[in-house]
Amino acid sequence: xxxxxYYTSVLFNKRFNIICFAPLFLFDFFSSLxxxxxxxxxxxxxxxxxxxxxxxxxxxxxxxxxxxxIASFLGLLAVLLGAFGAHGLKxxxxxxxxxxxxxxxxxxxxxxxxxxxxxxxxxLDYKYLKISFLLCFFGVIIFSGSLYLLSxxxxxxxxxxxxxxxxxxxxxFISMFVGFKLKS
Numbered sequence: 001x002x003x004x005x006y007y008t009s010v011l012f013n014k015r016f017n018i019i020c021f022a023p024l025f026l027f028d029f030f031s032s033l034x035x036x037x038x039x040x041x042x043x044x045x046x047x048x049x050x051x052x053x054x055x056x057x058x059x060x061x062x063x064x065x066x067x068x069x070i071a072s073f074l075g076l077l078a079v080l081l082g083a084f085g086a087h088g089l090k091x092x093x094x095x096x097x098x099x100x101x102x103x104x105x106x107x108x109x110x111x112x113x114x115x116x117x118x119x120x121x122x123x124l125d126y127k128y129l130k131i132s133f134l135l136c137f138f139g140v141i142i143f144s145g146s147l148y149l150l151s152x153x154x155x156x157x158x159x160x161x162x163x164x165x166x167x168x169x170x171x172x173f174i175s176m177f178v179g180f181k182l183k184s
Contacts, residue, residue, distance in 0.1 A: 030043065035153060036153075038089075038092060038152060039149075039152060039153040039155075042148065042149055042152045042153060043149065043153070046145055046148075046149060049077060049141070049145075050141065052073060053070055053073065053074075053137070053141075056069045056070050056073060057070065063121070063126070063129070063130065063133075064118050064121050067114055067117055067118035067121075067133055068115070068118045070114065070137065071111050071114035071115050071118065074107070074110070074111050074114070074140065075108075075111040077107075078104065078107040078108050078111055081104060081107070081148065082104045082107075082108075085097075085100045085101075085104060085151075089152065092152060093151055093152070096150070096151035096152075096154065097151070099147050099150055099151040100147070100148065100151040100152075102147055103143075103144040103145075103147030103148045103151065104144070106140065106143055106144050106147075106169070107140055107144040110136055110139065110140035110143075110144070110169060111140075113136055113169075113172065113173075114133065114136055114137070117129060117132055117133055117136070117176065123180060124176065124179040124180060125179045127179070128175050128176065128178055128179025129176075129179060131172075131175045131179075132172045132173075132175040132176045132179065133172075135168045135169070135171050135172035135175060136168070136169060136172040138165070138168050139165045139166070139167075139168030139169035139171075139172060140165070140169070141165070142161060142162070142164055142165030142168060143162055143164075143165025143166050143168070143169060144165070145165070146158045146159070146161050146162045146165060147162055150162070
């Protein structure tokens with residue numbers, strides 16, 4: 001019986017080390033750039049969110065289901081990030097709490113916009129629905145994502161790309177407006 005526990009712990013440790021190698025490499029890379037561990041986690045989480053969203057998009061053929069699933073995932077992420085910011089990052093967000101709250105607010109708002117798009121897809125022209133969704137998705141990623149990262153990492157250059165995300169969000173509303181007008 002002892003050998004079973006020994007071999008499973010050795011096997012688990014080998015697999016765990018292989019799985020953890022990439023993040024450890026990234027942590028070393030980010031620390032060489034002068035970023036803290038929490039900043040590294042934030043940047044890695046940003047790319048994981050993009051990867052998961054791409055996988056949801058890739059494995060669903062119905063566009064309405066894609067929108068609903070991506071909106072659901074982003075909604076889950078908004079709740080988790082909002083709670084984490086309110087409870088887990090109190091010491092880090094002392095001076096930048098208002099930035100984090102702005103990111104969280106627009107994150108939630110964009111999720112509801114995506115649900116609105118998916119539920120009213122019969123009233124929108126498909127081309128404009130797709131454009132609206134992509135603008136909204138990349139808008140929330142760029143706008144809220146850059147504000148989340150700015151508030152945690154304090155990298156000031158991220159504030160320069162935030163307005164691009166805001167423009168994407170604004171243009172998603174314009175695209176929806178035009179799409180409603182063209183659908184008969």
